Amino acid sequence: MSKNTENNKKEEKRVFMKPGRNNKEDRLNFVKFWAEYVKTHSDKEWSKQQNVVIDSQIRI
Amino acid sequence: MIYNPEKREIICDRELSNLDKLTLKFIRILEKHLDYVIISGYVAILLGRSRATEDVDIFIKKIDKAKFFVFYEELKKEGFWCINAEKLEDLSSYLDEGLAVRFALKKRSIPNFEVKIVKREDEDVFNDFILVKLKEGILKISSLERQIAFKRYFLCSEKDIEDALHVEKIFKDKIDYEKINKLKRIIEKRRK
Numbered sequence: 001m002s003k004n005t006e007n008n009k010k011e012e013k014r015v016f017m018k019p020g021r022n023n024k025e026d027r028l029n030f031v032k033f034w035a036e037y038v039k040t041h042s043d044k045e046w047s048k049q050q051n052v053v054i055d056s057q058i059r060i
Numbered sequence: 061m062i063y064n065p066e067k068r069e070i071i072c073d074r075e076l077s078n079l080d081k082l083t084l085k086f087i088r089i090l091e092k093h094l095d096y097v098i099i100s101g102y103v104a105i106l107l108g109r110s111r112a113t114e115d116v117d118i119f120i121k122k123i124d125k126a127k128f129f130v131f132y133e134e135l136k137k138e139g140f141w142c143i144n145a146e147k148l149e150d151l152s153s154y155l156d157e158g159l160a161v162r163f164a165l166k167k168r169s170i171p172n173f174e175v176k177i178v179k180r181e182d183e184d185v186f187n188d189f190i191l192v193k194l195k196e197g198i199l200k201i202s203s204l205e206r207q208i209a210f211k212r213y214f215l216c217s218e219k220d221i222e223d224a225l226h227v228e229k230i231f232k233d234k235i236d237y238e239k240i241n242k243l244k245r246i247i248e249k250r251r252k
Contacts, residue, residue, distance in 0.1 A: 024218070031109075031222045035229030038108040043061055047074035050110050054077040057112040058171055 013040045061107065063204075065234050069191045070107070076196055079171055080106065083116055084197045086163070086173050089138055093131035095121045096200060097178075097185050100211070103201045104223035106192060107230060111219070114170045115162065119178040119185055119202075125152050141166045181250065205236050209243035 017033035020026030038046045062071045076084075083102065090096050098106075100117040123131075129148050140163045145151050151161050155177050164172040178185060188203045201207075204227055211224035228235060 027218070027222065028225065031225050032229055034110050035108070035226050038061075038230055043073040044075055046108055047077070050105075050108060051075060051077040053110050054079050054105065054112050057114075058078045058082070 015040060061230070063190075063231050063234050065236070068189065068203075069193055071193045072107070073195065074108075076194065079113070079116075080194070081196075082165070082171065083173075083199065084194075085138070086116075086135075086140070087199060088197070089134050089140075090118070090120075090131065090175075092134070093127055094123050095186060097189050098199060098201045099185065099207075100215075101219070101223060103207055104211075104226050106199065106201070107227060109223055109226040111222075115172050115174045117160075117174045118176070119182065120175055121186065122177050123155075128152060128155070135163055139166055140164065143169050143172060203239075204231055204234075205239040206243060208235070209240045209247060213244045213247045 015033060015036045018029050020029045061073075063069075064071075074080075079102070083098075083106075087096065087098075097119045098116060099119055101111075101113045102116040105111065105113060125148070128151070132142070132148055132151065135142075142151055143162045143164055144154060145161075154161050155175075158177065158179065160174045160176040162172040162174050164170065185202045185206060188206055189200050190203055192199045192201055207227050208224045211220040
């Protein structure tokens with residue numbers, strides 16, 4: 001299997017987030033959800049999304 | 061990301077954010093003159109945490125004034141300024157007092173690089189580091205266990221707890237929990 005096909009397959013995995021009962025729990029659940037996403041998707045895929053958050057604050 | 065604890069390296073194929081690019085630029089200058097370790101929030105962000113930050117925290121080893129002068133001159137030449145002071149004497153005295161000095165791109169304040177001389181009790185960080193190998197360069201960060209322990213048991217804000225949780229979740233199977241507990245005991249002792 002080529003690396004690209006492998007990566008595409010990895011990206012197909014769906015991860016679900018459990019809603020929290022309050023803001024704190026919800027935030028922690030999101031951290032867990034996102035960490036799972038990072039673990040199960042290619043570096044390129046998660047970083048592209050993460051960069052939207054980071055680069056919205058920083059222009060160089 | 062592939063983490064190899066024996067080799068103390070993480071290989072990461074991420075797309076660089078603007079913050080990563082700027083950090084690499086700053087570190088390329090810094091490492092020519094002194095040893096460093098990146099600590100705290102940016103480490104979690106580099107490893108995928110979905111949040112922004114206004115600064116990158118960096119520990120350096122004690123440095124003499126002449127060497128620091130050369131480093132500071134090169135930083136200025138490469139487009140950075142110090143947001144705490146202009147004169148080398150002032151910067152140097154801040155560092156000697158154990159205070160952090162911050163550098164940013166000229167005419168900007170955010171993001172900035174918070175540089176601090178490591179305290180004696182934290183010197184172990186220079187023996188307990190990991191190299192993050194990006195396609196575009198290498199960054200030296202403190203160990204994952206140290207990250208988790210200091211964020212969870214020393215800094216303790218919601219943001220820090222979340223950073224620790226992120227790092228733990230990503231590398232769960234390869235984390236040395238014994239080491240975290242040892243660091244936790246050191247932190248608790250320091251607090252007394």
